[in-house]
Amino acid sequence: MSKRRGWTRRRLLASGAVGAAAGLSGCLSQFTQQDESGSDLAISDFRGSGPLVESRSAPGGTSMDDLPDLDGTLNLYLGGGEGGLYENLVRLLERKYPNFTAKVRMAPSTQLANEIIEVEKGGESPADVFWSIDSTSLGLVADAGITTKLPQRVVKPVPKGFKDADRSWVGVAGRARSIPYNTDELSESDIPTKVGKFTQNAGLKGAMGWAPTYGAFKSFVTAMRLLEGPEATKQWLRGMQDQNVSRYPDEFQVSNAVADGEIQAGFANHYYALRVISSRENAPIDLAFTKNDAGALVNVSGCEILQSTDQKELAADFVRHLLSAEAQEFFATQTFAYPTVPEVSPVGPLPTVDELKPPQLDLSKLSNLEPTLELMREVGVL
Numbered sequence: 001m002s003k004r005r006g007w008t009r010r011r012l013l014a015s016g017a018v019g020a021a022a023g024l025s026g027c028l029s030q031f032t033q034q035d036e037s038g039s040d041l042a043i044s045d046f047r048g049s050g051p052l053v054e055s056r057s058a059p060g061g062t063s064m065d066d067l068p069d070l071d072g073t074l075n076l077y078l079g080g081g082e083g084g085l086y087e088n089l090v091r092l093l094e095r096k097y098p099n100f101t102a103k104v105r106m107a108p109s110t111q112l113a114n115e116i117i118e119v120e121k122g123g124e125s126p127a128d129v130f131w132s133i134d135s136t137s138l139g140l141v142a143d144a145g146i147t148t149k150l151p152q153r154v155v156k157p158v159p160k161g162f163k164d165a166d167r168s169w170v171g172v173a174g175r176a177r178s179i180p181y182n183t184d185e186l187s188e189s190d191i192p193t194k195v196g197k198f199t200q201n202a203g204l205k206g207a208m209g210w211a212p213t214y215g216a217f218k219s220f221v222t223a224m225r226l227l228e229g230p231e232a233t234k235q236w237l238r239g240m241q242d243q244n245v246s247r248y249p250d251e252f253q254v255s256n257a258v259a260d261g262e263i264q265a266g267f268a269n270h271y272y273a274l275r276v277i278s279s280r281e282n283a284p285i286d287l288a289f290t291k292n293d294a295g296a297l298v299n300v301s302g303c304e305i306l307q308s309t310d311q312k313e314l315a316a317d318f319v320r321h322l323l324s325a326e327a328q329e330f331f332a333t334q335t336f337a338y339p340t341v342p343e344v345s346p347v348g349p350l351p352t353v354d355e356l357k358p359p360q361l362d363l364s365k366l367s368n369l370e371p372t373l374e375l376m377r378e379v380g381v382l
Helices: 009-016 020-025 083-096 109-122 135-143 195-200 215-228 230-242 251-260 270-279 312-321 325-334 363-367 370-378
Strands: 072-079 100-107 129-132 170-182 208-210 285-288 298-306
Touching: 072 083, 072 109, 072 312, 083 100, 083 325, 100 109, 109 129, 109 135, 129 135, 129 312, 135 215, 135 298, 135 363, 170 215, 170 251, 170 270, 170 325, 195 230, 208 251, 215 230, 215 363, 215 370, 230 370, 251 270, 251 285, 270 285, 298 312, 298 363
Parallel strands: 072 100, 072 129
Antiparallel strands: 129 298, 170 285, 170 298
């Protein structure tokens, strides 16, 4: 069986050495100039490090230096498992703008969404901005009618599909569904190109892993329910159970299990495999992607502004900063997410969003989670 090692540290190190110095030397000067506040933050302060990053040239898009200064105090509700990483970016913004302070409350996205909805119905929420790890929670708050419309100047850099059509929220970073697989056991050709075919693949019986209680997996199943219908989704879940799929508490553990050889492949967001690669030398793990189905879903973390805020201008400027060249570079190289601004490239050898061929699906509809939970309970997955 032919093995392809496209994501291993060895290939990344080799490709990263070519042209790195030339790509960076002429492009970074625009980020090292001091702004009016006296900040001397450079792109290197926002960029990560390691073999997945070293070959990158300077990002495109609009620099923070060309945006209005952040000035004032913002109450930020930051939801999801990536909150700690995202808070690092918030603290960089505070360093850049000495007159800016963010009061951050971190908790699971769904918890914060429900808190915001409950408080807003009875009065004013303390939150100015809700930043959620997934569009499901953004949709819950937007559906409650308690957000304010984002200015066009804020959402303009982001393509259709990664922002709400009514401008109630905008995506700042993307995560693609993927199939991490062990390159010592499988090649890319062994991975089905349609998620529905995994239940029919005898070669993968007993070799797959998933994390069905994980939020990203529930969003994926919701996408399948919306695209294929509830009966087909239940049939797929039952089929995977018949395949003796292994169960894990989260998708990082799925990806580590793949690299350990504990399982041969799994279902996970793309960046977990990249985190394995960046931390484990020559980890035998690669990524495959399905096409035009729920298995190719690209979800987003994003922001919305609460209707009750008295800091609408500062809130809008803050969200626009998350779409700046520096912030998008942070998402790409520190969290390994997909930038939502096209001028900033994904990290390493990741395919572009266009190459991924995600399904045509309004991400706002992922907020309709309860029918998904019901059918997952019905088949015994939850």
